[in-house]
Every structure is written in structure tokens, then in C-alpha cells.
Amino acid sequence: MVVGEISQERDLIIIGGGPGGYSAAIRAAQLGLSVTLIEQGDIGGVCLNVGCIPSKVFTHAAAKLAAEPHLQELGISGIKKEFNIKQLLAYKAKVIKRLRSGIENLCKENKVEMINGKATFLAINRIGVENGHQFDIFTCKNTIIATGSSPVMPLGLKTTSSRILLAHEIFNLREIPNDLLIMGDDYISMEVASVYSALGSHVTIILDNQLGLQFDESINKELLRLFKKRKIRLIHKEKLLSTNETEDGVTLTIQTDKSKEETIHASYLFVSGTRVPNVKAIGIERFGIEQNDQGFIKVDENMKSSIDSIYAIGDVTEGPTLAVKAIKQGKAAVESISGGKPEVDLTFLPVIVHTIPPIASVGLTAQDVMKYKLDARISQFPMRSNGYAAITAHVDGFIKVISDSNTSIILGIHMIGEGAVELSSSFVQLVEMAAKEEDLKFPSYAHPGYGEALLDSVEGLVGQAIHIIPSK
Structure with missing residues (x-):
């Protein structure tokens, strides 16, 4: 190993090149x-290389395949319905490569120095970087830890298995499973179920007693209805009794919520698992940085840890493990280091699920209204009554709006239906600005368009929705 004799000085070192890390680096250069x-693997981190982007390539392909019957209705015939998994994997690799190259170019043009290697704290303000036989030392005024998190198997399941897969492995399969078991109730599990069902797998979801997603009750009900329609089976388990991996699959024996034993065999088992922060290898334990019981770094409103010069963002911090959170925190940390006064408030962080159709949820749910005994108005507009949904045959789902009866302030917006992901930004903005019903009714909406369903849902709060039969 060659050790650098001279310590190189920097204003800021960022450990981890995922969405939060590279966004922070570019913002730092701008300031x-x-x-x-410093990134040990590929720039873009888990999200770009094995997480968000690969999974969305699959959800996009599954949605296109699911739309095939509608093409026949449109008179587009002669299409031979075939699915080539190798070609999809090649497309996924092409998309990842193009996006990764784009990020590298953005960093280069912003004069961000990029180093590939393993970073370790030598002291609070000294970082060592190992790359093969090369070892360099940097001295810095501030450091941002953006090393992300990794999924781990629950107890009782094999950690090294070709048939039991975690989130970063499921979208690397070179075959479509004939039967797929899913153990999990988070958004990734719901996406995997939706995708592989559309691609031809017989899917069974094993839940711990109930659907774990904290959606509005109406979305939970609609999602379960769509799963049933697509013959996705749901089993509620009390306990996992045994797991047996064979040459052609995996067999699970569970105790159901009805205290019965059931044995299920499938080609593969997907496990959402739990996520742990990637902090053990960077040497922060020697400085006594404050962490919670799970190892996540505790930070203040400016992303500063218990040590003034060390900041942490994204999955290594407490809270949801989402790229959108990491990006926002990364920019805020740098702006704080530069003397600014940024604000990060994750109260109305949107929950997005790329099922078929997709889900977007922001703000209070109907359950919250009941829990806190709020005086609220609730309106739900079905997408089947939307003109553009009728054209595109995306008629499943609805938009649900909740407002305060006394102030007319919008408390929550929830949608399952085509266009939900794109409309979610508007949902967040409206709830963040404490918009009132009139703020949603005043603008003109594109016609025809999915957004008109939001207008109808808001007007429905006072019984004035145009495109729905009035309730008796």
C-alpha cells in the first residue's frame, strides 16, 4: 500500500455518491x-444502480405489458405478445449507464473532485481513502456522511441463497418466476407483487396480520381489490415455522392468523427485510457520534451530528429510507455549512408506490380524522368518471381529498390511479402551503386530463362535483 505523505486540504468531503451525496457535492460547488x-462503488449509489431506477424500469415494462389489451381496442393489432427478460435487463443496464454517465459529467462540469475508494475517519477532520494499493489522506473543515443503508434478512432466513432474494437482487433475475412468494408489507413488496404479476408470475404475499402500508383506508381497500382481481393471493401469518430451499425453489411452512399450518412452495421468495445504516466501516464509533439503537445517526434540523463538523444525510439518519429525503437533506446540509438557514421539514413527505396503477399519498388520512376527532369534509372521486381516464382505459382508482370543515384548509390528498406520481408534487405543494378548497377550485385545469379528477374531488367536498352522480 502506498500512503500519501501529504495531507490534502478540502473545505468539504462527502462520503457516499448516492442521490444525497452527489446532490450535496454539486450544491457545495455551486456555493x-x-x-x-468519495464513492466506494458506482456513482449514483443504491438508488441508481440496484434500487429506485432498476425497479422502475421493471414497473414501466410491466405497465406496458398490462396495457396490451387496450392496444387491441385501439385497433393496433398484429402485435405478438412476447416478453424477453434478457432484453429488459439489457435496457435496464443501458438506462443505468446513461444516468450514471450524466451524473459523472454534472460533477465534472461543476468542478467536483470524484474519488473512487473506501473512506475511513482517521480523526474528526481527517479522512483516509483506500483504493487498491493507493492510500490518500485528506484534511477537511466539514464532512457529510451519505453512505446509505443495506437490507438484511429477517432471522430464520438464509443470507446467502439463490432462491431467497432481497430488494437489490429481485430485479436482476434472468427469468420470470412461475411462482413468487413475497414476504413483506412495505411499498417495495407491493411494487414487486404488482410487477411480477403483470409479467406472468403467480404471486402470493405473506403479511404479518394486515397490510402494513400506512395509506388511507380507501387506498388499502382498492389495492387489495386490484390484487384480488389479478389473482394475487394474500396470506396473513402469525409465525414462520420453517424454510427449506430446494434445487427448483423454496418451501415455507407458516402458521396463519387462523392458527393453521400451511406449506407453500414457489420458485423464489422475495423478502423486503429491514434496513441497517452503512456506518460500521467508516470508523465513526471512535468519536462517540450519537446514534439510535439501530445505529442510525442522530442529526439536528441542519443535518449536523453530535460533532459540529460532521453532518449526516439520507439513509444513515433516522426516518424513512427514501432518495427524496436524502436529496433534500444533502442540499440543506451544504447550505447550512455555507452559512445559510435551510429548513427541512419531512412532515408532508409524499408516499409513492409504483404499483399498477400507482399510488401517491400526502397528509392526513381518514383514519387520522377519526383518531384525532377532527371536524373534516371528505370527498372521493373515481377515475372511471374522468374523461381522460376513459380515453386511456386507466379507469381504476380514485382521488380522495380531506379538508377542515371550519377553515376549508386541505389536510390530505390521496390517489391511486394513473398519473398519481406526476400529480403528487402538486399534492405536496397544496398541503405544504395550507391551501384552501378555493385555491384548488380557482385555477383552470387542462381538459381532458387526469388533473380534472382533483378538481372534481375538491368540488365534491360540498356536493358540487360535475362528473359524478350526486349521492342520495
Whole structure:
């Protein structure tokens, strides 16, 4: 190993080149800081290389395949319905490569120094970087830890298995499973179920007693209805009794919520698992940085840890493990380091699920209204009554709006239906600005368009929705 004799000085070092890390690096360069971004693997982190982007390539393909019957209705015939998994994997690789190249170019053009290697804290303000036989030392005024998190198997399941897969492995399969078991109740599990069902797998979801997603009750009900329609089976388990991996699959024996034993065999088992922060290898334990019981770093409103010069963002911090959170925190941390006064409030962080159709949820749910005994108005508009949904045959789902009866302030917006992901930004903005019903009714909406369903849902709060039969 060659050790650098001279310690190189930087204003800021960022450990981890995922969405939060590279966003922070570019923002730092924009603000005039000398910044070095250190990434042990590929730039883009888990999200780009094995997480968000690969999974969305699959959800996009599944949605296109599910739309095939509608093409026949449109008179587009002669299409031979075939699915080539190798071609999809090649497309996924092409998309990842293009996006990764784009990020590298953005960093280069912003004068961000990028180093590939393993970073370790030598002291509070000294970072060592190992890359093969090369070892460099950097001295910095501030450091941002953006090393992300990793999924781990629950107790009782094999950690090294070709048939039991975690989130970063399921979308690397070179075959479509004939039967797929899913053990989990988070958004990734729901996406995997939706995708592989559309691609031809017989899917069974094993839940711990109930659907774990914290959606509005109406969305939970609609999602379960769609799963039933697509013959996705749901089993509620009390206990996992045994797991047996064979040459052609995996067999699970569970105790159901009805205290009965059931044995299920499938080609593969997908497990959402739990996520742990990637902090053990960077040497922060020697400084006594404050962490919670699970190892996540505790930070203040500016992303500063218990040590003034060390900041942490994204999955290594407490809270949801989402790229949108990491990006927002990364920018805020750098702006704080530069003397700004940024604000990060994750109260109305949107919950997005790329099922078929997709889900977007922001703000209070109907359950919250009941729990806190709020005086609220609730309106739900079905997508089947939307003109554009009728054209595109995306008629499943609805938009649900909840407002305060006394102030007319919008408390929550929830949607399952085509266009939900794109409309979610508007949902967040409306709830964040404490918009009133009139704020949603005043603008003109594109016609025809999915957004008109939001207008109808808001007008429905006072019984004035145009495109729905009045309730008796």
C-alpha cells in the first residue's frame, strides 16, 4: 500500500455518491466550496444502480405489458405478445449507464473532485481513502456522511441463497418466476407483487396480520381489490415455522392468523427485510457520534451530528429510507455549512408506490380524522368518471381529498390511479402551503386530463362535483 505523505486540504468531503451525496457535492460547488466526493462503488449509489431506477424500469415494462389489451381496442393489432427478460435487463443496464454517465459529467462540469475508494475517519477532520494499493489522506473543515443503508434478512432466513432474494437482487433475475412468494408489507413488496404479476408470475404475499402500508383506508381497500382481481393471493401469518430451499425453489411452512399450518412452495421468495445504516466501516464509533439503537445517526434540523463538523444525510439518519429525503437533506446540509438557514421539514413527505396503477399519498388520512376527532369534509372521486381516464382505459382508482370543515384548509390528498406520481408534487405543494378548497377550485385545469379528477374531488367536498352522480 502506498500512503500519501501529504495531507490534502478540502473545505468539504462527502462520503457516499448516492442521490444525497452527489446532490450535496454539486450544491457545495455551486456555493464556492472545494469539495471531494468519495464513492466506494458506482456513482449514483443504491438508488441508481440496484434500487429506485432498476425497479422502475421493471414497473414501466410491466405497465406496458398490462396495457396490451387496450392496444387491441385501439385497433393496433398484429402485435405478438412476447416478453424477453434478457432484453429488459439489457435496457435496464443501458438506462443505468446513461444516468450514471450524466451524473459523472454534472460533477465534472461543476468542478467536483470524484474519488473512487473506501473512506475511513482517521480523526474528526481527517479522512483516509483506500483504493487498491493507493492510500490518500485528506484534511477537511466539514464532512457529510451519505453512505446509505443495506437490507438484511429477517432471522430464520438464509443470507446467502439463490432462491431467497432481497430488494437489490429481485430485479436482476434472468427469468420470470412461475411462482413468487413475497414476504413483506412495505411499498417495495407491493411494487414487486404488482410487477411480477403483470409479467406472468403467480404471486402470493405473506403479511404479518394486515397490510402494513400506512395509506388511507380507501387506498388499502382498492389495492387489495386490484390484487384480488389479478389473482394475487394474500396470506396473513402469525409465525414462520420453517424454510427449506430446494434445487427448483423454496418451501415455507407458516402458521396463519387462523392458527393453521400451511406449506407453500414457489420458485423464489422475495423478502423486503429491514434496513441497517452503512456506518460500521467508516470508523465513526471512535468519536462517540450519537446514534439510535439501530445505529442510525442522530442529526439536528441542519443535518449536523453530535460533532459540529460532521453532518449526516439520507439513509444513515433516522426516518424513512427514501432518495427524496436524502436529496433534500444533502442540499440543506451544504447550505447550512455555507452559512445559510435551510429548513427541512419531512412532515408532508409524499408516499409513492409504483404499483399498477400507482399510488401517491400526502397528509392526513381518514383514519387520522377519526383518531384525532377532527371536524373534516371528505370527498372521493373515481377515475372511471374522468374523461381522460376513459380515453386511456386507466379507469381504476380514485382521488380522495380531506379538508377542515371550519377553515376549508386541505389536510390530505390521496390517489391511486394513473398519473398519481406526476400529480403528487402538486399534492405536496397544496398541503405544504395550507391551501384552501378555493385555491384548488380557482385555477383552470387542462381538459381532458387526469388533473380534472382533483378538481372534481375538491368540488365534491360540498356536493358540487360535475362528473359524478350526486349521492342520495
